[in-house]
Amino acid sequence: MYSTEQKQYFSEKLLSWYRRHKRDLPWRRSRNPYHIWISEIMLQQTRVETVIPYFHRFVDKFPTVEALAEAPEDEVLKAWEGLGYYSRARNLQSAVREVQERYGGVVPDTKEEVFALKGVGPYTAGAILSIAYNKPEPAVDGNVMRVLSRYFLIEEDIMKGSTRVLMEKLAKELIPEGAAGDFNQGLMELGAMVCTPKSPHCLTCPVMLHCSGRAAGxxxxxxxxxKAKPPRPESRYVALLEGTGGQAGRVLIRQRPAEGLLARMWELPHALAPGTGTDGRDTAQGPDPAPAHEALAEHLDADGLGLGELRWFMPAEHTFSHIHWELDVFLGTVDNPSLLPESSAPLPSHYRWITREEMEQYAFPNVFLRILKAYFKEREGAS
Structure with a gap:
């Protein structure tokens, strides 16, 4: 289907280009399969520039398979805080525990064993096996599919499983003998730095001469x-509940359920809002607190908290892969004296009163982290 000359040219030129121009990235400084595995999981849906400081902190905190396997999940989520897609961290720790138990802490080097680990798909398995162990396995992600689509003029929809199979077969055929790790990283590098999604830098591309896509314009x-379906919009009211009196510096947080979206992470209490939650919003005054009070009071009453008066604080938003949250944040107090922070009565087990300093002990999704930081910054400015 594709000429031997075109394929050989691609493999030789790409490998030579990568070895001269590759970026100095921390996970490229060794062949440690555990570190490579961490980097590949972090790089899913996340830019390299964002990942680098997280990678350094993560491997410093959990330098070995054993260290990550034995760590409390809360510590792992806190170290992951801000990267998003938290199921990646949970799956990584679960798979690492399996490596610790079944393989004595050594990441396996066979396709069947690596692919069987939780959260490890065909791309991640191929990346670990080729980069760490130099096994001739393809590692086909979005960057790679873009490069191969253009160079070989492949017009099949890359969202189809059959196209991915075609790409994996082709990528495997292109791997030069004894250079699987460098070649696969070269493919990723070319897609990230040269053959970019928009305005590809064709004139600096090492394989431009035989690129069928460019030749065809x-x-x-x-x-x-x-195109994927856009995330559905969902409006929510958020309760930022303050302590009173001598405990005015504390806010109420709660832990999410053990299963589902953002499982076991900490957040501010919130409830689904009727309608869009943005109709008639005034940027200075915010929306009417009455419907927010009704929705949040019903939500908090179920936990025996009760809710005092509310005033609007700020808007916020956050996009997941399938949902776009539009949030209206309201300041208020708990209308149950026995559950205020100065009381000795216990809160429901999944709630906590925390100070700004105590935020460091809990893992929050980005959107709630932003809200809390904005709140504490405003308090500091007012004091």
Missing amino acids: MEAELPVKK
Whole structure:
């Protein structure tokens, strides 16, 4: 289907280019399969520049398979805080525990064993096996599919499973003998730095001469990718509940359920809002607190908390892969004296009163972290 000359040219030129121009990234400084595994999980849906400081902190805190396997989940989530897609961290720790138990803490080097680990798909398995162990396994992600679509003029929809199979077969055929790790990283590097999604830098591309997509004038139209459904909008009211009197510096947080979205992470109490939650919002005064009070009071009453008066504090938003949250944040107090921070009565087990300093003990999704930081910053400015 594709000429031997075109494939050989691609492999030789790409490998030579990568070895001369590769970026100095921390996970490239060794062949440690555990570190490579961490980096590949972090890099899913996340930019390299964002990952670098997280990678350094994570491997400093959990330098070995054993250290991560034995760590409390809360510590792992806190170390991951801000990267998002927290199921990645949970799956990584679960798989690392399996490596510790079944393989004595040594990341396995066979396709069947690596692929069987929780959260490890075909791409991650290929990356670990090729980069750490130099096994001739393809590692096909979005960058790689874009490069191959353009170079070989592949017009099939890359969202289809059959296209991925085609790409994996082709990528495996392209791997030069004894250079799987460098070649796969070169493919990723080319897609990240040169063959970019928009405005590809064709004139600096090491394989431009035999690129069929450029020859056909289609480099900007490839790859073919069916558009995903946009995340559905969902409006929510958020309660930022303050302590009173001598405990005015504390706010109430709660832990999410053990299963589902953002499992076991900490957040501010919130409830689904009727309608869009943004109709008639005034940027200075905010929305009417009456419907927010009704929705939040019903929500908090179930935990025996009760809710005092509310005043609007700020808007916020956050996009997950399938939901877009539009949030209205309201300041208020708990209308149950026995549950205020100065009381000795216990809170429901999944609630805590915390200070700004105590935030460091809990893992929050980004959106609630932003809200809390904005609140404490305003308090500091007012004091």
